[in-house]
Amino acid sequence: MFNTKSSIRENNSILVLSEIINRPEVSRAMISELIGLNKATVSAIVKQLIEDKYVIEIGPGESTSTGGRRPILLTLNKKAGISISFDVRHDRISCLITYLDGEKIEHTIEEKNMNKDNTVESIASIVEDTRDSMGHCPFGIIGITISIHGIVDHNKIEFTPYFDLDQIDLVGELETRLDLPVHIENEANLTALAEAAFDNEHCSLVSFSAHTGVGAGIILDGKLHRGHKGRSGEVGHTVLYPNGISCPCGNQGCLEQYCSTTAIVRRFRELKHNDQLTFQDLVASYHLKDSDTLNMILQFAKDFGIGLMNVIGNFDPEVVYINSEVLDEIPELISFLQNYLSMTIYKNVLIRQSRLGKKASLYGATVVNLQSYLHVDNVEFSLNMEKVLAG
Amino acid sequence: MFNTKSSIRENNSILVLSEIINRPEVSRAMISELIGLNKATVSAIVKQLIEDKYVIEIGPGESTSTGGRRPILLTLNKKAGISISFDVRHDRISCLITYLDGEKIEHTIEEKNMNKDNTVESIASIVEDTRDSMGHCPFGIIGITISIHGIVDHNKIEFTPYFDLDQIDLVGELETRLDLPVHIENEANLTALAEAAFDNEHCSLVSFSAHTGVGAGIILDGKLHRGHKGRSGEVGHTVLYPNGISCPCGNQGCLEQYCSTTAIVRRFRELKHNDQLTFQDLVASYHLKDSDTLNMILQFAKDFGIGLMNVIGNFDPEVVYINSEVLDEIPELISFLQNYLSMTIYKNVLIRQSRLGKKASLYGATVVNLQSYLHVDNVEFSLNMEKVLAG
DNA sequence: ATAAGTTAGTTGATTCAACTAACGAACTAT
DNA sequence: ATAGTTCGTTAGTTGAATCAACTAACTTAT
Known part of the structure; x- marks a missing residue:
């Protein structure tokens, strides 16, 4: 439903940002070529993206063999915010903290029996510790996404086999305590999102x-x-x-x-x-x-x-x-x-x-955090594959 | 990918037209309420739709109990064009000709063995007869869609069990001969489109x-x-x-x-x-x-x-x-x-x-003709259910 | 009958975003 | 040095949506 003038700008901004996220470095001129928007329009959008801290300039690139002015390369300001992903199973909880491009900051796995009484505390304390220890960054923690082994419908747990997590309002309790966007999603769905982000x-x-x-x-x-x-x-x-x-x-x-x-x-x-x-x-x-x-x-x-x-x-x-x-x-x-x-x-x-x-669903959760923060629902942008596979 | 100014108008025009198609009669004010566009914008779009013969005014409606000017009711100019659908099986060919709202003009079934040698002729002659006998209307025949029992990929027949229709370029031959848009689609897919159009x-x-x-x-x-x-x-x-x-x-x-x-x-x-x-x-x-x-x-x-x-x-x-x-x-x-x-x-x-x-796939084919002519790929608009079920 | 209130649709000014064209900056090749 | 090329910006134009104010046409209460 794109029917207002501002939605067109919003939409085009996302197209531009997607290109910047997808390629390690790209110029305004290249973006204009790639998505067919006018150079002037791309410049205006990029100006706003830089102002809003989503994008940074990383210096001049190579000029082509035929000469001409060198491009100014752009890249995602990956350290503008961090994403936190959790995978909660009946016998363990794992957590992945990354920058906006998926680069790992920390990955922890704790073997313990999870249940309706300790899950909120476990997750919230990790998030609070992270919030306390992290330096200042413009967006802060962009969101929390939790991978669930079970059926999830509209951000609500319908059924979890093996344990009783389906008996609490996980999202509601965490959002109240942390004042951050919290999402939950089925593990297989998150795995699929991760595969898509890498393909x-x-x-x-x-x-x-x-x-x-x-x-x-x-x-x-x-x-x-x-x-x-x-x-x-x-x-x-x-x-x-x-x-x-x-x-x-x-x-x-x-x-x-x-x-x-x-x-x-x-x-x-x-x-x-x-x-x-x-x-x-x-x-x-x-x-x-x-x-x-x-x-x-x-x-x-x-x-x-x-x-x-x-x-x-x-x-x-x-x-x-x-x-x-x-x-x-x-x-x-x-x-x-x-x-x-x-x-x-x-x-x-x-x-x-x-x-x-086994880390697939955690990276899928990172994708959900990004999608939600950027207000997109497609996986046109990818995580930084080399960084992720290296970690 | 909506990124130009004109695409916004195109998109909003389709939204307005969808509302007009979906409801038997509707006013400009109602459309504005329904899709959230400004009254002035709706008026401008409707003006164009009327000029382009898609829509007609059918006179004043009832004013509400609280008074006020009576609305001018709008409706799809269903007789602006006609749609032709075929269902080709190994032992029969059926044809449905309708107005733009799905109202039946003619429905014929011929029991005969169909094959790669007689199918193009059978279809083309029915279309040519229709073109000759029909009165003038602004859009003429908006398109031909053929229901196929078999696998269809990107308007090409990949496989037909029971007969050899997969050995010819059905769409190409018909488009050349008729100079009209020709589509083919799998029967189950068309049936689904028909169900969706009625639901x-x-x-x-x-x-x-x-x-x-x-x-x-x-x-x-x-x-x-x-x-x-x-x-x-x-x-x-x-x-x-x-x-x-x-x-x-x-x-x-x-x-x-x-x-x-x-x-x-x-x-x-x-x-x-x-x-x-x-x-x-x-x-x-x-x-x-x-x-x-x-x-x-x-x-x-x-x-x-x-x-x-x-x-x-x-x-x-x-x-x-x-x-x-x-x-x-x-x-x-x-x-x-x-x-x-x-x-x-x-x-x-x-x-x-x-x-x-059994007529489901024929009505689905009508939906394809409409979608293609109106450049939409969703079934937000429906056929006129009463008219269709009556026929 | 008249006035007050309500709803439908139109008009004109404004705003916003994309586009075009022209330009300066910065490069390569001759 | 000079011509040609590419990158990015600037100024002005255009198209489309919005808003506010308007006219048109109706209902109801007095």
């Missing part, structure tokens, strides 16, 4: 996460698709085997019972008749080329492939990023899946392994 | 069609979601039963082998050991309360429910419209499905039977 080539992608549960995050036209009730991509409880294994959700044969790390460990235990075996034991058994284990992994791969194909059949994305410990530990699986998909009608869909691993 | 309450919906094949059309935020290669919603070849019935697509256990009308007829034939039985025989057997038939239908319903749930699990729409002869003939099935879904985590999703039946 400038594709604007429609699926991020398929399989850990204790299975979920997909969906990015369509550069935007996160949450669904009507925040449940889009909750594919863990779509049915893979009608009349199959019973699932705590009440149904039978849910995908989660076949493709999660939990599921493959359970099968491994059944196979070896030993309830104490862990995922590490499974990996060890695989490396010893135990034939029963290999067969089990093959069956897992087939089920995983069907699960993947079914998601692709629904969304028809350009690329699918898979985030799973099982694939990380058993590298052949990715090419098995690529082969499987190449035999279907979805041979053109790219299947890739996530490069972000 | 002003929900902006995210899935239309689930099960006939010879199974497919879904997806509307997200009022826009058709086609996917990267036009295959979004091609759920007929997602897997319902791993290692299940072999499918011509090369895979096993595809949804289409369980939920299509073809599939239930095949099962009925197997059940009765009679290859000649038809869908009508099945319906008759159901009305006779044949217990084997009832059990078979129950199994069909369960499979259908799982298929439906899996699509919902991916997209999380507000409402699902089902278009299937089986449901039309066996009315209890819809409540069975509603019950089934109400026991899952998707209890809030509305499950509805399509009110459009």
